[in-house]
Amino acid sequence: MTKTVPYRPKSGEIPTSPGVYRFRDAERRVLYVGKAKNLRARLSNYFAPLHTLHERTRRMVTTAASVEWTVVGSDVEALQLEITWINEWKPPFNVRFKDDKSYPYLVVTLGDEAPRAMVSRKRGIPGARYFGPYPKVWAVNETLDLLIKLFPIRTCKDSDYRRAVASGKPCFAGQIGRCFGPCSGKVTVDEHRANVDRFVAFMQNQDPRILDDLEREMRDAAAVQDYETAARRRDQLQAGREFFEKSAVVLGDAVDLDVFGIEHDELAAAVQLFIVRGGRIRGVRSWTVDKELDVPLGDLVDSVLQNAYGDDIRPPGEVVVPELPDDTSAVETWLGGIAGRRVKLKAAQRGGKAALLATATQNAKQNLMLYKTRRSADFTTRSRALEDIQEALGMPDAPLRIEGFDVSHLSGTNIVASMVVFEDGLPRKDEYRRFTIPASTDDTDSIHQVITRRLAYLRDPETRDPETMDVSSETSIAANTGSETSGTEAEFAPRRKKFAYRPNLLLIDGGQPQVEAAARALRESGVQGVAICGIAKRLEEIWTPDADFPVILPRNSDALFLFQRVRDEAHRFAITHQRARRKRDIGSVLNEIPGLGPTRVKQLLRHFGSVARLKSATPEEIAEVRGIGPTLAATVRATLDSAGTPSPR
Numbered sequence: 001m002t003k004t005v006p007y008r009p010k011s012g013e014i015p016t017s018p019g020v021y022r023f024r025d026a027e028r029r030v031l032y033v034g035k036a037k038n039l040r041a042r043l044s045n046y047f048a049p050l051h052t053l054h055e056r057t058r059r060m061v062t063t064a065a066s067v068e069w070t071v072v073g074s075d076v077e078a079l080q081l082e083i084t085w086i087n088e089w090k091p092p093f094n095v096r097f098k099d100d101k102s103y104p105y106l107v108v109t110l111g112d113e114a115p116r117a118m119v120s121r122k123r124g125i126p127g128a129r130y131f132g133p134y135p136k137v138w139a140v141n142e143t144l145d146l147l148i149k150l151f152p153i154r155t156c157k158d159s160d161y162r163r164a165v166a167s168g169k170p171c172f173a174g175q176i177g178r179c180f181g182p183c184s185g186k187v188t189v190d191e192h193r194a195n196v197d198r199f200v201a202f203m204q205n206q207d208p209r210i211l212d213d214l215e216r217e218m219r220d221a222a223a224v225q226d227y228e229t230a231a232r233r234r235d236q237l238q239a240g241r242e243f244f245e246k247s248a249v250v251l252g253d254a255v256d257l258d259v260f261g262i263e264h265d266e267l268a269a270a271v272q273l274f275i276v277r278g279g280r281i282r283g284v285r286s287w288t289v290d291k292e293l294d295v296p297l298g299d300l301v302d303s304v305l306q307n308a309y310g311d312d313i314r315p316p317g318e319v320v321v322p323e324l325p326d327d328t329s330a331v332e333t334w335l336g337g338i339a340g341r342r343v344k345l346k347a348a349q350r351g352g353k354a355a356l357l358a359t360a361t362q363n364a365k366q367n368l369m370l371y372k373t374r375r376s377a378d379f380t381t382r383s384r385a386l387e388d389i390q391e392a393l394g395m396p397d398a399p400l401r402i403e404g405f406d407v408s409h410l411s412g413t414n415i416v417a418s419m420v421v422f423e424d425g426l427p428r429k430d431e432y433r434r435f436t437i438p439a440s441t442d443d444t445d446s447i448h449q450v451i452t453r454r455l456a457y458l459r460d461p462e463t464r465d466p467e468t469m470d471v472s473s474e475t476s477i478a479a480n481t482g483s484e485t486s487g488t489e490a491e492f493a494p495r496r497k498k499f500a501y502r503p504n505l506l507l508i509d510g511g512q513p514q515v516e517a518a519a520r521a522l523r524e525s526g527v528q529g530v531a532i533c534g535i536a537k538r539l540e541e542i543w544t545p546d547a548d549f550p551v552i553l554p555r556n557s558d559a560l561f562l563f564q565r566v567r568d569e570a571h572r573f574a575i576t577h578q579r580a581r582r583k584r585d586i587g588s589v590l591n592e593i594p595g596l597g598p599t600r601v602k603q604l605l606r607h608f609g610s611v612a613r614l615k616s617a618t619p620e621e622i623a624e625v626r627g628i629g630p631t632l633a634a635t636v637r638a639t640l641d642s643a644g645t646p647s648p649r
Helices: 039-046 055-063 075-089 137-150 158-167 189-205 209-223 227-246 297-308 328-339 351-377 379-393 443-458 494-500 512-525 558-591 598-608 611-615 619-623 630-643
Strands: 019-024 030-036 066-071 105-109 117-120 128-131 257-264 268-277 280-290 318-320 344-346 401-410 413-423 433-437 475-477 484-486 505-509 531-536 541-543
Touching (some): 019 039, 019 075, 030 039, 039 066, 066 351, 075 280, 128 189, 137 227, 257 297, 257 351, 268 297, 297 328, 318 351, 401 443, 413 443, 413 558, 443 505, 443 512, 505 558, 512 531, 598 611, 619 630
Parallel strands (some): 257 318, 318 344, 401 505, 505 531
Antiparallel strands (some): 019 066, 105 117, 268 280
């Protein structure tokens, strides 16, 4: 492999979202801060072969010891966060960003007699109000162009303005209605300033209620046949709608708050904290915590806050979390004692704070996925996990091939099962298998059937029982091709040879009853040298056959993490197959109704949008579908009721 830096992340670990990235050295000092619309595409440029990099870039990436990133909602947010961090950390390799002229601003010269709006990179204009910065010049020009249609204020140069005042003739912008024309006396300077004040107020608040006002004025003008005014309001309304579609939500300048995004599963939780001061993200913290068993999100929020604050770290006046804990008032009192003032906990549901919470949650989700991916991909970690499993289960060798099984059904009907394969701790999706179970008494019977059919492939061909091997309802799926092959046909097909590979360990999704059913199938098959265990989801316990007590693995152990991955993958694969069959089943049920052919079945599904909505529809709602009358609708409803509409397990 061509030489590059050792800390290079895998391409799949880097998100394709917009964000800001930071290179750090071994002492955690920030060396470089950059932004990107696509983090994966941008960072890949830094990890090209070293000899192809520019000398300065090569020096930066070889000096650094790690790279990290933060996902944001848009490139505008990425720009604002990038500038904030550059000003805060002053990275040595960010030479070109140390000048404030790097990015353009939208400026309103309130200090002028007739204020103007313009695009400028210059800071410090006396009396001017700045909005931005913007990522590109065209972006701010586009914004200004839309806003001038809403608020026709002066945009011409001072020399053009003085020339128009002297001649009494408006400039080109005034002639085409893009300016009220204070230079030519169309409006007074005071009237123009009042419109500028409305412009500034709108830029501060960006209140969408202006659209309602413009629409009302347009209709009022049209009602009195003032069509010229109505046309202007129509154009302004169109510009306003386009502006709100393109503008990102930005918190007010006086907003100080902390936003916690949390993503969690059974074993771990990732936390992303955005520290917002003055309406801008001033800092970011992220960490992972061990998640206690069956802890709801509200209690997890409580634990996260206790870890985030204390000592010298004080909360702001408002803290945004994904869900309020049960003891919200007590937590607020505790936070207030640390901060020395009242602190309000809030679960944002809408607006800019909710958008920022969604961004923080997206980062937390990315961090948790990255943690799992790196933990699974690390060879040393996988080897340690397999060795720990060997020791915990008393196996003679490490389980280099683990096959996981799960059963899914709809209240005892439409029963399916899945088999997933992990070799050396990594999934082998091309060897996954799906099973259909025609009839079963309960989960243990389903497990017994599936394990019996699976182990039949490991028996010597001379001793195979044809009746046992009749698995015509079984489906073999090659994940990379999506092809389906019946078990009977595939039994002797060369491409099904992989199915005969001997596993070291069969992992059952379930507790002691399911494990005993699988062990019974193993004894009946006569196959030797295959171990069996089960993982109970509630307590994450490992059960083995004939054991009175489960094996308890440490919560943070790599062995338990691997077991969890196999179990979750088997469950995902089973429920996906079950849902696909359910969709096909509803079609077959409806096709049996007299007078309801394939065309009308498609119309029904298209009308309701999903099988779930169709199943919950009333006869009156079904009758609204074109070609379906009240009588046929009643028949459809009765047929669905007789077929049953239980929720999936």
